[in-house]
Amino acid sequence: MLKRELVNLPTTRYLGSKQKIVSWIWDTIQDMEFDSFLDLFGGTGIVGYVAKLHGKEVFYNDTLLFNSIIGKAIIENNEEQLMSDDVDFILRKHNFEYPSFIENKFKDVYFTNEENKWLDIVITNIKHIENKYKQALAFYCLFQSCIRKRPYNLFHRKNLYVRFANVKRGFGNKTTWDTPFDVQFKEFVEEVNNLVFDNKRENKSLNHDSLKFPQEISADLIYIDTPYFSAHSNIGVDYKDFYHFLEGICEYDEWNDKIDNNSKHFRLKKEKTVWEDKYLIHTAFDTLFKKFQGKIIVVSYRSAGIPSEEEMIALLKKYKTNIQVVRKEYKYALSNNDGKELLFIAT
Ligand SMILES: C[S@@+](CC[C@H](N)C(=O)[O-])C[C@H]1O[C@@H](n2cnc3c(N)ncnc32)[C@H](O)[C@@H]1O
Structure with a gap:
């Protein structure tokens, strides 16, 4: 265990950030046997960062370039x-x-x-x-x-x-x-x-679509925190739309060509993803669970989503023998609905 207190990441809000519940997540999984940790939908990096604090070899990944730069700054970077x-x-x-x-x-x-x-x-x-x-x-x-x-x-x-x-x-x-x-x-x-800080491990920040994550990079535990699809409003979160301006900054020289000029707020051209499609999202989870079936799989899940809790368990059962569901009550800052935060732990 590192002799270092958890330093809070900036209080700036990021949609779906696990900042407020990361201690609970860590307490729930820390006794499992794993030396390397893949934060596949890394976002702010807070979960991977806590894994780094605890001496794990961390792979951070996010499909948005600006997020992978955040991962580079605080997870891959050990000294600068x-x-x-x-x-x-x-x-x-x-x-x-x-x-x-x-x-x-x-x-x-x-x-x-x-x-x-x-x-x-x-x-x-x-x-x-x-x-x-x-x-x-x-x-x-x-x-x-x-x-x-x-x-x-x-x-x-x-x-x-x-x-x-x-x-x-x-x-x-x-x-x-x-x-x-x-x-x-x-x-x-x-x-x-x-x-x-340096946790004496070779941590990496990556920028892949989760479904195409390279097979040769692997970790003992895969943490999955996909964009939320609300059954209530029937829509999924489009991160690229909400944060397109930061993504544009990363591709500053080509930014103009990538803009959807029909949008008043000059977002980047839309690419619909499986995580926003309620007809494809089950297959997407299935593909991920199959891909990582040899590893410990931990999934963050918020109730009243698509797939449903029962469907998630059924999907995990196709590839894993032991499925544990751990619950936490948690109120989301940017939502009026109370969400119940769950962790599926599949071994
Ligand atoms: C719920 S957020 C993750 C929040 C993160 N655990 C945190 O605490 O900050 C989901 C993240 O998945 C990323 N994402 C969306 N589609 C993805 C994909 N196909 N592959 C990898 N990452 C993706 C988004 O950019 C977003 O940062």
């Missing part, structure tokens, strides 16, 4: 930190040629003109950083700052006006939204530097 001269380089204007892509394309969409200009400069500077871990740390701070400055912490609507509307707000925090980017950025530098 951002020093004050790095931060100075990132935040200062140099003799580079600075594009004005965000300033032109996203005028009045998510951030103010000044903020958009700042983004074009800082992204260009970060792209000039040669050390890949320092670059990942810098992107990490940039993504967190962008999320924190957004009403609802999402990019699902053209709603910059919400920040300036003279109405009583039942959500969000105007002071946070209006705190300048560079101030937020520096706060995250301090936070992320504190997250970096």
Whole structure:
């Protein structure tokens, strides 16, 4: 066991983040026999990070590029930190040629003109950083700052006006939204530097579609936390739509070609996934369970979803002999419905 306290990841909200229940998840699985841990739908990285804290060899994976960069910064990276001269380089204007892509394309969409200009400069500077871990740390701070400055912490609507509307707000925090980017950025530098440590393992951050995850990379325990499909609203969560702006930042030079210009908020062109299709989602789980049948499989599941709890158990039983269901009551911050959080543990 590492002599290190669990340092909280940034309080910035990410849809479906297990930050509030990660201790419960860890307590539930820690006595099982495993030395390596694959966080297949890694998101914020909090679950894989806790596995890293406990000395496991961790593979983090997420299909979104910006998330895999987060994984690189806090899971794969065992030692690099951002020093004050790095931060100075990132935040200062140099003799580079600075594009004005965000300033032109996203005028009045998510951030103010000044903020958009700042983004074009800082992204260009970060792209000039040669050390890949320092670059990942810098992107990490940039993504967190962008999320924190957004009403609802999402990019699902053209709603910059919400920040300036003279109405009583039942959500969000105007002071946070209006705190300048560079101030937020520096706060995250301090936070992320504190997250970096060496657990003496070769941890990896990957960027694969879970169904095509390379067979040759394997771990003793596979943790599966797919996007939630609500039976109640009959829709699944489209992460690429909610966070497209961060994904665009990662592909800054090609961003313009990837945008769906018919959408008011200039999202990336849609690619429908099996996790948003209630007719394909059962087969998708089946494929995953088959693929990882030789391993310990742990699935995070929220009640009232598709597949149902019974269907999930039946799918797991096709490949595993022992299925345990562990329950926790948990209220989701971004939802009015109470969800019951479950873990399926299949050995
Ligand atoms: C429920 S969230 C995971 C939350 C994570 N456990 C945490 O605590 O932050 C689901 C994640 O799956 C990712 N995802 C969606 N489709 C995927 C796919 N086909 N393969 C891998 N990751 C995928 C999303 O980008 C999202 O970050």
